[in-house]
Amino acid sequence: xxxRSTPSWRFIGMVTLxxxxxxxxxAESYQLVPRWGAASAYVSSxxxxxxxxxxxxxTDFSSYASGVNSADLITIPLDASFDVxxxxxxxxxxxSAGPPYAFHTLSTGDENSSLLxxxxxxxxxxxxxxxxxxxxxxxxxxxHEPEAWxxxxxxxxxxxxxxxxxTVYITGGLKNDGSGQAFxxxxxxxxxxxxxxxxxxxxxxxxxxxxxxxxxxxLLVVGGVAISTLTGNPSAIDMSTVYTFDTIxxxxxxxxxxxxxxxxxxxRGATLVLNDAGDQxxxxxxxxxxxSQAMADGWKLDLTxxxxxxxxxxxxxxx
Numbered sequence: 001x002x003x004r005s006t007p008s009w010r011f012i013g014m015v016t017l018x019x020x021x022x023x024x025x026x027a028e029s030y031q032l033v034p035r036w037g038a039a040s041a042y043v044s045s046x047x048x049x050x051x052x053x054x055x056x057x058x059t060d061f062s063s064y065a066s067g068v069n070s071a072d073l074i075t076i077p078l079d080a081s082f083d084v085x086x087x088x089x090x091x092x093x094x095x096s097a098g099p100p101y102a103f104h105t106l107s108t109g110d111e112n113s114s115l116l117x118x119x120x121x122x123x124x125x126x127x128x129x130x131x132x133x134x135x136x137x138x139x140x141x142x143x144h145e146p147e148a149w150x151x152x153x154x155x156x157x158x159x160x161x162x163x164x165x166x167t168v169y170i171t172g173g174l175k176n177d178g179s180g181q182a183f184x185x186x187x188x189x190x191x192x193x194x195x196x197x198x199x200x201x202x203x204x205x206x207x208x209x210x211x212x213x214x215x216x217x218x219l220l221v222v223g224g225v226a227i228s229t230l231t232g233n234p235s236a237i238d239m240s241t242v243y244t245f246d247t248i249x250x251x252x253x254x255x256x257x258x259x260x261x262x263x264x265x266x267x268r269g270a271t272l273v274l275n276d277a278g279d280q281x282x283x284x285x286x287x288x289x290x291x292s293q294a295m296a297d298g299w300k301l302d303l304t305x306x307x308x309x310x311x312x313x314x315x316x317x318x319x
Contacts, residue, residue, distance in 0.1 A: 030074050030091035036064070037102035041114060047078040050092075053101045053119065064291050069100035069122030096141030100124050103157035104133070107168040109191030113138040115168050117189075118156045120176055128176040129154050150194045156183055158207035158268075162219070166191045169199075169219055169247065172206040180234075182207050182227050186254075188247070200253050202243060208268035209237070215278065217248035222281075222301075225268045225289050236266025236289040239308070261307040264299045279303050282311070 038054025051074045055067030062068070073092045082088055104119025116135040121128060133155040134145040145152070159173030168189040175181040182205030187196045202221070209224025221243040228235040240263040246252040270286030281301040287294050298312030 030072070030089045032074070032087060032089040033058075035070060036067070037104075037120070038070075039101075039104045039106035039116065039119070041106045041108065043075075049076045049078065050074070050106070051076070052098055052106055052116070053104060055102045055122075065120075067102075069102050069120070069124070071098050071100040073098055094141030096143065098137065098142040099135055099144065101133075105159065105161035105170070106137070107161045107163040109136070109163070109168060109189070110166045113191065115161075115163075115189060115191070116142070117152070117161060117168075117170060118159050118173060120157050121155075125155075131155070150189070151196045153185065153187060153196060156207075158225075159183070160209050160211040160221070160224075162211045162213045164213050167247075169211070169213065170196075171211055171219070171221060172202060172209060172224070174207040180227060180232070181205070182225070186245070199245070199247075202254050203256060206237065206243075210270055210272040210283075212272060212274065212281065213247075217246060219245040219247060221245075222272060222283070223267055223270055223286065234289040236268060239263040239266055257306070259301070259306050259308055261302075261309055263308045264297065264310070265295070267295055270295075284312070 033056055035054040035056045039052045041050045043050055052072070054070055055062070056070050057067045075090050075092055076087050098116070099119075100122050101116070101119030102122065105117050107115050107117070109115045114137045116137060118133050125132060130147060131152050131154050132147045134149055134152045136143045136145065155176055156173030157176045159170055161168055161170045163169070168191070169186070170189065171186045173183045175183065184201040184203070184205045186199040186202060188199055189196050204226050206221070206224045206226055210222050212220045212222075214220060223239060224237050225234045226237055227233070240259050241256050242259065243254050244257055245254045264283060266289070267286030268289060271284045273282050274280070275282070279302070281303060283299040283301065285295055297310065300309050300311045301307070302309070
């Protein structure tokens with residue numbers, strides 16, 4: 001069994017790399033429109049954010065699930081400050097375009113390619129539950145891999161993915177057929193062998209959660225929604241607990257860990273970011289289980305003491 005070098009569960013920010021040769025793509029000015037359910041990745045050189053797909057609505061009457069799917073791949077540079085009301089957005093165009101997906105993930109596989117997995121196809125695919133959702137993005141564009149390529153699991157939405165060292169870890173998700181079936185299965189995708197390997201399942205089916213990978217190899221799963229065994233309805237996970245999994249030690253299983261302090265209200269679709277020192281995580285936003293209430297509060301998770309505290313409310317930042 002390979003032991004972890006540091007037993008305490010502390011994080012560092014994960015850097016996502018996507019290398020794209022400038023001679024194989026073109027960029028043109030792009031009018032950014034509101035979208036949701038897009039996949040995103042951070043590019044370190046030059047520093048920028050890639051955003052792919054998602055749903056858009058020109059009528060302002062679409063529901064969360066019924067917007068029109070976009071296939072755009074856009075970039076926002078981060079090497080200089082800009083006015084957030086008019087960001088310098090560009091659209092990237094390849095000879096091989098990407099899919100019109102939403103509620104999918106885009107993750108670094110290795111230094112040459114990224115893995116796009118899962119998502120709602122918006123009707124572009126004949127079956128929303130087949131094993132046909134994998135696309136690879138490299139310097140020449142997107143490639144749609146055939147069914148069951150790499151032992152890929154079936155398509156899903158609202159899953160979470162995090163990557164490091166050429167491995168992408170995928171957890172949970174929701175079956176995209178209206179059945180309300182939440183997945184508990186988890187996978188590790190090895191970019192070298194290009195194979196998905198099943199890992200032990202989560203304690204329960206879970207979707208629309210957020211995941212981070214600690215420097216000691218521990219996966220951390222925070223928030224999200226599970227299907228209530230009593231009512232059959234979606235129920236937000238109690239934020240006083242998190243799930244962890246040791247990706248290094250042999251024979252690992254998912255564990256439930258308790259947090260102290262004043263935890264946030266249970267939520268789905270929140271954003272989790274890490275500070276440079278790797279000893280604090282910050283949670284922002286999200287929505288309730290039924291998507292009827294959006295949240296704009298912010299919370300700090302002290303990873304040394306495993307303690308929640310609120311840092312942003314409707315009245316502004318806390319001291």
